[in-house]
Amino acid sequence: MTPYQPTPEFAAALDSQDPLRGFRDRFHLPPGPDGQPGIYLCGNSLGLLPKTARAAVEQEFTAWEQLGVEGHFHGTSPWMHYHETLAAASARLVGAKPVEVVVMNNLTTNLHLLLISFYRPTVTRYKVLMEGGAFPSDQYALESQVRLHGLAPDEAIVELVPRPGEHTLRTEDITARIQELGESLATVILGGVNYYTGQAFDMAAITTAGHAVGATVGFDLAHAAGNIELHLHDWDVDFACWCTYKYLNSGPGGTSGVYVHERFANRPDLPRLAGWWGHDPADRFKMKKGFRPMEGAAGWQLSNGQIFPMAIHRAALALMEEAGGMPALRRKSERLTGYLEFLLRRLNLPATTLEIITPADPAARGGQLSVLVHRNGRALFDFLARNGIVADWREPNVIRLAPVPLYNSFMDVQRAGAAIEKWVAQAE
Structure with a gap:
């Protein structure tokens, strides 16, 4: 070079x-x-506007104009299945299988939904590990989650801090802290890339260390998705979520992505907050009681897809794929x-x-x-x-x-x- x-x-x-x-x-x-x-x-902080975004949204305006409610079932991209059109590209983006990803909601909403399922504290295993100085949304989400379980944040949340005189965390210090917490550790949740320092964490090593002590491991990929190569499935990560408005150029307040490892694809017993869009589509419209989740990450959906933000996101993903991924x-x-x-x-x-x-x-x-x-x-x-x-x-x-x-x-x-x-x- x-x-x-x-x-x-x-x-x-x-x-x-x-x-x-x-x-x-x-x-x-x-x-x-x-x-x-x-x-x-x-x-x-905010990616730029792809020139193809307007046409992508205009296509859905036209469908709404000409089809009304039938746009859910007819037209170029029926809204009923719109989230499915994003699965393959989203999976390639984060190194996952299509069944392991879904696009829905916004980032912190998705983080809460995932923590409901993957932070399940007990009397002895209740601690959650995060990086000190994480983005405030993550701090607030974890504070409120531990309080939902009747725990005090100061006791349940353990923060990782760099060594004196250093600005970033060493992988060996992260894994050592995981080992030290041992059977008291319920969940590890870190940013894949720290928003403040720009440090990319060794997610494979952290996941291995977390699983070794029996903890679940997840990542907020707000600054990682579209920024670094990810291999979530191969790294054996349990769960992750990301926004789409930074490196993914999908608009302010844009939609969000979710990853859940396929080992949880058919786990209706796993606690979660449920909504009708995550229900088995075979009888979704029968309007019956009794939630039966869809297979994979899609089973964490709550409401109808956000079609206009998703249209922008699909246009942006297409550009990334055209560039070679x-x-x-x-x-x-x-x-x-x-x-x-x-x-x-x-x-x-x-x-x-x-x-x-x-x-x-x-x-x-x-x-x-x-x-x-x-x-x-x-x-x-x-x-x-x-x-x-x-x-x-x-x-x-x-x-x-x-x-x-x-x-x-x-x-x-x-x-x-x-x-x-x-x-x-x-x-x-």
């Missing part, structure tokens, strides 16, 4: 060789202050993130000024660098915004930069690096 260089010419050469370069034109890029397309490095996207993502890291490290700034807290090992991170700015961090963030570079600010002093392989270019990364270099020079 040619060593990275900081010049526009080098970035342009990389773009010319990029097999995915044409997909940038398949998205709407928000304009910068000068009216030209800005540099959007915030796909880890996660292997192709991940290859470019690693290069984009590596180039950004090179541009930041070549500034030779002391860690007391600007510090990358995301792991340096590409296998231990997704397409994000979290930059801890110890002095005037907000000023740098505002400077980037004035120069048409959209990043993400996280209190108290972290800027998250996330180049996305479908629509970001190496020139985007080069310009962002040059802007940071210019700010540093001005601040000295």
Whole structure:
């Protein structure tokens, strides 16, 4: 691989060789202050709008207009079975079997539904393990779940924290903590990629360790789905959920994905919150008492599918599949993130000024660098915004930069690096 260089010419050469370069034109890029397309490095918070999304939703508007209620059973994509049209692509996205996935609801709703089934504390096995500083929705969900069982969060929830002086968790420390908790541990629930640091966890090792002590293991994949390659079935993960509006480009507040391992595919005895859309479709419309779940993850559905968000999601998934799926996207993502890291490290700034807290090992991170700015961090963030570079600010002093392989270019990364270099020079 040619060593990275900081010049526009080098970035342009990389773009010319990029097999995915044409997909940038398949998205709407928000304009910068000068009216030209800005540099959007915030796909880890909200992905951009695919140009095919409007037509996908318009198709369902037309079905509604022309068919009314019959749109559930007729038309190009009958709504009765719409969630089924997303299963194969969703399974490939997360490394699962189609029976193990379903698209429904929103992320935290799905997390609650899964925890009802997979956090089943007893008198002696009641602890749940999560990373300290997890995204607030996960913290709130777990707090409320343990309270539902009459437990105190401070006693039931165990938080993982990095070693002193470190920003990320070591896999050996996670597995050691699991072993230490042993038979008191009911459930492990971590983010597949930590939203703040960008660290990607070793989900296979964590799952193996959790199962060894008899715990169930699940992951919130909000920052992992569409960002890193996942092999949930092969890793033997019990359950997982993810949103679709970040790296999956499926719109603000978009629908969510759920994974449940096939070992639970035919477990009507497993406690769950039930709704009619998860009932056996053979007699769903008989309106009888007595819930009988569908096979697989679909048995966790509650209500009719959200057709318009699902239509956007289907269009976005089709683009990812056309690009070659996660292997192709991940290859470019690693290069984009590596180039950004090179541009930041070549500034030779002391860690007391600007510090990358995301792991340096590409296998231990997704397409994000979290930059801890110890002095005037907000000023740098505002400077980037004035120069048409959209990043993400996280209190108290972290800027998250996330180049996305479908629509970001190496020139985007080069310009962002040059802007940071210019700010540093001005601040000295």
